[in-house]
Amino acid sequence: MQKKYFSNYREPLVALPYLPEIQLESWRWFLSDGIKDLFKESSPIKDYGGEDLELEFIDYVLDEPKYDEYQAKAQNASFDATLRVKARLTNKKTGEMKEQEIFLADMPLMTPRGTFIVNGVERVIVSQLARSFGVYFTANFSRGKKYFGAKIIPSRGAWIEFESDADGALYARIDRKRKIPASCILRIFGVETNEEILSKFSKDGEVDQIIKKMLDKDPTKNATEAYMEIYKRLRPGEPATMETAKDLISAMFSGERYDLSSVGRYKLNQRLGLSDDPTSRVLSGNDLVKIILHILTLNSAPNAEADDVDHVGNRRIRSLGELLQQRLRVGMTRMKRTIQDRMSTLDQTTLTPAHLINARPFMAILKEFFTTNQLSQFMNQVNVLSELEHLRRLSALGPGGLTRERAGFEVRDVHPSHYGRICPIETPEGPNIGLVVHLAGYARVNKYGILETPYRKVKEGKIMDEIRYMTAFEDAKYNIAQAGTNMDKSGLILDAETEGRVKGSPGLMKREEIDFIEVASEQAFSIATTLIPFLAHDDANRAMMGSNMQRQAVPCIKPQAPLVGTGIEERAARDSGRLTVAGEGGTISQVDASRITVKSSNKETNYPLVNFLRSNDFTVINQRPIVELGDVVEKGEVLADTSSSDHGVLALGQNLLVAFLSWGGANFEDAIILSERLVKEDTFSSIHIEDFMVDVRDTKLGPEITTHDIPNVSEEKLKDLDEEGIIRIGAEVRSGDILVGKITPKGEVELTPEERLLRAIFGEKARDVKDTSMRVPHGKAGRVVGIKVFSRERGDKLDTGVIKRVQVEIAQLRKISVGDKLAGRHGNKGVISKILPVEEMPYLPDGTPVDIILNPLGVASRMNIGQILETHLGWAAKALNYQAITPALNGVSEEEIKGELKKAGLPEHGKIKLSDGRTGEVFDQEVTVGMIYIMKLIHMVEDKIHMRSIGPYSLITQQPLGGKAQGGGQRFGEMEVWALEGYGAAHTLQEMMTIKSDDVLGRAAAYDAIVRGEKFKSPNLPASFHVLVNELKALGLDVDLKGVKEEVEKNAKVERGKDDIVIRI
Secondary structure, three states: OOEEEOOOOOOOOOOOOOOOHHHHHHHHHHHHHHHHHHHHHHOOEEOOOOOOEEEEEEEEEEOOOOOOHHHHHHOOOOOEEEEEEEEEEEEOOOOEEEEEEEEEEEEEOEOOOOOEEEOOEEEEEOEEEEEOOEEEEEEEEEOOEEEEEEEEEOOEOOOEEEEEOOOOOEEEEEOOOOOEEHHHHHHHOOOOOHHHHHHHHEEOOEEOHHHHHHHHHOOOOOHHHHHHHHHHHHOOOOOOOHHHHHHHHHHHOOOOOOEOHHHHHHHHHHHHOOOOOOOOOOOOHHHHHHHHHHHHHHHHOOOOOOOOOOOHHHEEEEOHHHHHHHHHHHHHHHHHHHHHHHHHHOOOOOOOHHHHOOOHHHHHHHHHHHHHOOOEEEOOOOOHHHHHHHHOEEEOOOOOOOOOOOOOHHHHOOOHHHOOOEOOOOOOOOOOOOOEEEEOOOOEEOOOOOEEEEEEEEEOOEEEEEEEEEOHHHHOOOEEEOOOOOEOOOOEEOOOEEEEEEOOEEEEEEHHHOOEEEOOOOOOOOHHHHOOOOHHHEOHHHHHHHHHHHOOEOOOOOOEOOOEEOOOHHHHHHHOOOOEEOOOOEEEEEEOOOEEEEEOOOOEEEEEOOOOEEOOOOOEEOOEEOOOOOOEEOOOOEEEEOOOEEOOEEOOEEEEEEEEOOOOOOOHHHEEEEEOHHHHOOOOOEEEEEEEEEEEEEEOOEEOEEOOOOOOOOHHHHOOEOOOOEEOOOOEEOOOOEEEOEEEEOOOOOOOHHHHHHHHHHHHHHOOEEEOOEEOOOOOOEEEEEEEEEEHHHOOOOOOOEEEEEEEEEEEEEOOOOOOEEEOOOOOEEEEEEEEOHHHOOEOOOOOEOOEEEOOHHHHOOOEOHHHHHHHHHHHHHHHOOEEEOOOOOOOOHHHHHHHHHHOOOOOOOEEOOEOOOOOOEOOOOEEEEEEEEEEEOOOHHHHOOOOOOOOEOOOOOOEOEOOOOOOEOOOOHHHHHHHHHHOOHHHHHHHHOOOOOOHHHHHHHHHHHHHOOOOOOOOOOHHHHHHHHHHHHOOOOEEEOOOHHHHHHOOOOOOOOOOEEEOO
């Protein structure tokens, strides 16, 4: 289908970068520099005396991986390679050197898509959005006046804070301990005497009053006294000597214990206008003098403001490489300690590097990082967009970050500096709102981890070829025109005055004043948000829902590209890494479901295809060839589609004929009515694969065995099992069917004569085993599509005590059904309430029945008019047979949509007379009709529907468990009790609170009564009452239940001690 672009469409001035680049670039840095730096930092390791032995790490090697990524998944193994380090041990006394290559760990490797496979599961390391290192100027109010201070935040080491006090002096704190005059800190950093301090801060011979007061408050006069004074504040109560004080404080700010990091130094130099050596990573006296001078300047300026900590320029991205390096540094430190211990205890003459190096701490840290770290996440794999956006996610949570509970509104808010760097729309709803965000489409991360966005240079009203990437602080210095500015083909801006950002604030600017221009109208948004057509016409809250729900769209078995797209669909599908793309041009010499072969002039290239692979979210990853035998392809052309693309275009849903109409109350409150045609034609059908696992263990009484010879099971149920007791591939299974027949030995007991006779006749048949077969869980069904058997004999890695592990994959074709959730791209979501026969659906004048009926009341108050514009344009696009491309912003105008409808011979206002399919009568009003793109979401009724008659109970409260996974019941809570009380439904309420809940004896009696067909007896005391009584006893109250009130009064002579409490019931 050809694409149609409209008058507002403009090619971006810069091509979209490779979308998973943030992950791949960081991994490349880690492999080339990150590991090297790690070994360089810890090398050489000397013994405690520093006299005898020295161990150096010279080089490291990463071997080839044992499996490729698909084999690793199939084997439930990790896609990793062996990391070996070359170590040299020098004996300084004898001068002897020994070199060895030593195994350190199995290092997980990144797949070409930017993910890791750990234990057969695909994972993503999410980048962290953290506060940048460097200096921040703060302010606090005291008696109505603003007093400024500063915080120096290093990458590693003690924090130094300065604060101006109401008494007019300047104080400092180290690591939030007690405050000391700031001059004490200056003295230990080389500005020692009062004269030196005064000379540093005198301006034209005048010295600021704050400095004079600071020196007055300072009891010290030189560096020696300053060391002692600081030591007393850091270690109060400990006896201080000059040496210990100097050693401790010097070590605190030495390169070993204190590290500003390259970012911290860059930010410090940038903020203070210093030209210090950018490689210096420790503080100097000059740095501190400049910081104090700046505090004095701020205190004297009437309109001075503190630094904005939420500004994107003050936050940085800590990507995978840095996060992993930081954790491995801890592993290296632990390893260093064991090496030094062994150096002092083992015989030095026979020592080799292998004797010294214990890699366990390093391996443990590596494993912990990839499996349990908060930023190492189970990858979202509902569709290719959810994979791509997970790679581009930024989180303010995680180690060294914020916590949900502590994060206030400011840090979650959209900040003007987010523009072009962080998407203001795409963020989760709920407790993580604003803390988990997504990278904007054109944003990139510079070498310091600071976000940048591109602009094109403008000179005298003409757009130049120069592309400049700028940080948030830099772009606030220029006048930047918006991307929708009118220009001619040569790049000359046509308007004399245009809108844009004037030095960071929105405003108007003359053509000659423009310094730069944005590169694309959707520069500010993430990929998912950019995929929403007519975004400008949607309320931000609904746009957020639209962005998030596109990531939840289930791939259908017949994917359809949207009739109304934004032009980025192709790029999103390609960068997901799930399409098969030709590496070289040539002719297709072979094509089938499993591979495509391209023959070029000098060689043949094979492209293997992925077939029906289970994703993390149980959807299917499958590739379909879109080329045919003999086709000529060019380099970069798409050869095979993935499960959520259509000819290389992202396809998350289906194009449906919609009518906005109230239909007999069936689409009340966002409910949706669907045509049966969509069920019959499998429009929304999707395949889901789930796997079930069983372990065959070695027990105390003997090993478990998989077999088809299971006691007390009919032949009918065993028909699909082989000799090993494993089900055949292709078998249709339902709840309760046996997947793997397994028997477990039972303890031997004394046999009765009859049993001995049976055993003598039938041999092993009547032996003492219990059936522990794996069966299809309740509510699951499908067809067996895969079986994996792992066993110790074959050399597979299994847990201790496990002889064999069998994994069975069951695929299910799910048709759309009532209760499934559907959504458009504009946050217009709903649940299917009715699936109508085609003949009952409203139909157009030409007899075409509509596919879906949406409620018009769901549009106006939600303010997502984009769906109506999409409907109109989609109708015209369908009639004229093209795909309309309308970018998220600067999209098709209303006039152009009317023109397209007119060309297609459709009413210009997009409304038409519809007839009721049930009666044939025409509806009174004209109805908005058109083509809308609708997605089926992962929230399917089949996963959610649940019922319980009898099931498990909680051990403590004796109440039924909650939730589907536990086979639980629905909680009848406090408010529901009020509702029944309001209606006076006493018997229903009593039943709910006793036999249906925690009256243990009563419910057993009720079950008997139901079985026997008798009437219920009156209920007993619920278990929760006994829990209450026991809690009172735990508080030391002797609570005694005497029985029913009348009976207690009958036996009225109840003994009452002073402390005896009688509860009458």
